[in-house]
Amino acid sequence: MTRAMRKNDFPVSQVRRYLEPGPIVLVSSKWQGKTNIMTLGWHTILEFSPSLVGLMISGGNHSFDMIRSSRECVINLPTTAMTDTVVKIGNTTGAEIDKFVEFGLTADVAQEVAAPMICECHASFECRLHEDALVDRYNFFIFEVVKAHVAGSPKHPETLHYTGDGVFMVSGKIISRRSLFKPEMLG
Amino acid sequence: MTRAMRKNDFPVSQVRRYLEPGPIVLVSSKWQGKTNIMTLGWHTILEFSPSLVGLMISGGNHSFDMIRSSRECVINLPTTAMTDTVVKIGNTTGAEIDKFVEFGLTADVAQEVAAPMICECHASFECRLHEDALVDRYNFFIFEVVKAHVAGSPKHPETLHYTGDGVFMVSGKIISRRSLFKPEMLG
Numbered sequence: 473m474t475r476a477m478r479k480n481d482f483p484v485s486q487v488r489r490y491l492e493p494g495p496i497v498l499v500s501s502k503w504q505g506k507t508n509i510m511t512l513g514w515h516t517i518l519e520f521s522p523s524l525v526g527l528m529i530s531g532g533n534h535s536f537d538m539i540r541s542s543r544e545c546v547i548n549l550p551t552t553a554m555t556d557t558v559v560k561i562g563n564t565t566g567a568e569i570d571k572f573v574e575f576g577l578t579a580d581v582a583q584e585v586a587a588p589m590i591c592e593c594h595a596s597f598e599c600r601l602h603e604d605a606l607v608d609r610y611n612f613f614i615f616e617v618v619k620a621h622v623a624g625s626p627k628h629p630e631t632l633h634y635t636g637d638g639v640f641m642v643s644g645k646i647i648s649r650r651s652l653f654k655p656e657m658l659g
Numbered sequence: 660m661t662r663a664m665r666k667n668d669f670p671v672s673q674v675r676r677y678l679e680p681g682p683i684v685l686v687s688s689k690w691q692g693k694t695n696i697m698t699l700g701w702h703t704i705l706e707f708s709p710s711l712v713g714l715m716i717s718g719g720n721h722s723f724d725m726i727r728s729s730r731e732c733v734i735n736l737p738t739t740a741m742t743d744t745v746v747k748i749g750n751t752t753g754a755e756i757d758k759f760v761e762f763g764l765t766a767d768v769a770q771e772v773a774a775p776m777i778c779e780c781h782a783s784f785e786c787r788l789h790e791d792a793l794v795d796r797y798n799f800f801i802f803e804v805v806k807a808h809v810a811g812s813p814k815h816p817e818t819l820h821y822t823g824d825g826v827f828m829v830s831g832k833i834i835s836r837r838s839l840f841k842p843e844m845l846g
Contacts, residue, residue: 486823492700493820493828494681513679516703518715518797526713526799528705552834559839606793610705612713614797633680633820633830636673637845638837641680641830643820647739650825652746658824 474553476578476591479621484523487617490549490595491525492517493643495631496558498548502587503538509571510535511562513634523617524602531611534566543601544585548593552630552642584618594629595622661740663765663778666808671710674804677736677782678712679704680830682818683745685735689774690725694766696758697722698749700821710804711789718798721753730788731772735780739817739829771805781816782809
């Protein structure tokens with residue numbers, strides 16, 4: 473089991489630092505008293521402020537109706553320490569099991585949304601539905617991150633990046649090219 | 660300078676293998692006889708078949724009008740061997756320079772679109788505009804990958820994943836969890 477991570481408030485306009493690299497995320501939701509978690513790799517940052525993130529949530533997922541009805545979710549960032557849990561969450565359905573119980577995960581109360589945060593993840597981003605124009609045709613939801621929580625360390629956790637076919641790439645090593653940027657382009 | 664990569668045809672329904680991990684990509688375009696290249700990190704896979712990819716192309720980019728007008732582009736995948744070039748392409752504008760010439764890149768003729776492919780990249784995905792419903796409000800384009808070209812090796816090239824602030828994470832090391840998947844879930 474992975475330990476719970478203590479997290480600090482983080483600026484919502486800067487969540488790209490964790491999501492733009494394209495990691496697998498765990499999306500948690502709550503509807504009519506029940507919670508669920510899904511594994512998701514199809515997402516993109518869309519805007520800094522408001523802090524917008526696009527998620528493609530396939531209609532076959534038990535989470536789809538829960539998120540569509542509640543108009544909320546939490547995007548949680550797992551690290552490689554949670555690899556097996558990430559896979560198991562992706563390969564089971566919330567229609568049959570309670571994933572928090574089944575996988576020994578701790579639900580934490582979010583501040584702005586009813587969906588629970590996953591304590592064991594490195595970061596949790598509370599999201600409210602911002603735009604549903606492409607949900608019917610493409611299952612594409614645009615959420616606004618309304619509150620962000622990030623663990624203080626490590627600064628660049630090892631994250632999982634799915635290639636399909638049961639294989640993940642791992643990010644964590646970094647390359648800095650700050651010297652090639654003009655000062656006004658850096659945060 | 661990076662060497663040109665010889666590429667093979669690749670199934671368009673499987674481009675998620677290269678794009679789902681969330682790498683920085685180089686988007687090339689052509690309009691009214693001029694070509695351009697931009698660096699882009701805000702993208703997501705949306706569907707296997709048709710092979711759909713969503714790109715957020717900020718309106719401030721010189722490429723925006725070229726891509727909007729031509730309704731085409733090529734998504735090229737650079738590796739860490741091209742790190743400095745990736746940064747320089749992102750920090751200059753096609754309004755002032757010819758990026759193929761300036762950065763010593765080789766334009767290759769695509770099969771299905773007029774936009775050029777970048778020879779030095781590991782993969783090139785020819786794209787045609789599929790949906791522009793969210794372009795006005797969110798600069799979000801949905802493209803169909805109509806032809807894919809991928810270098811035969813390495814199987815998992817080192818790719819760049821941008822965190823903002825001049826810092827990239829590097830993916831390349833892999834973790835396989837094929838044993839945790841049911842056979843019908845694997846390709």
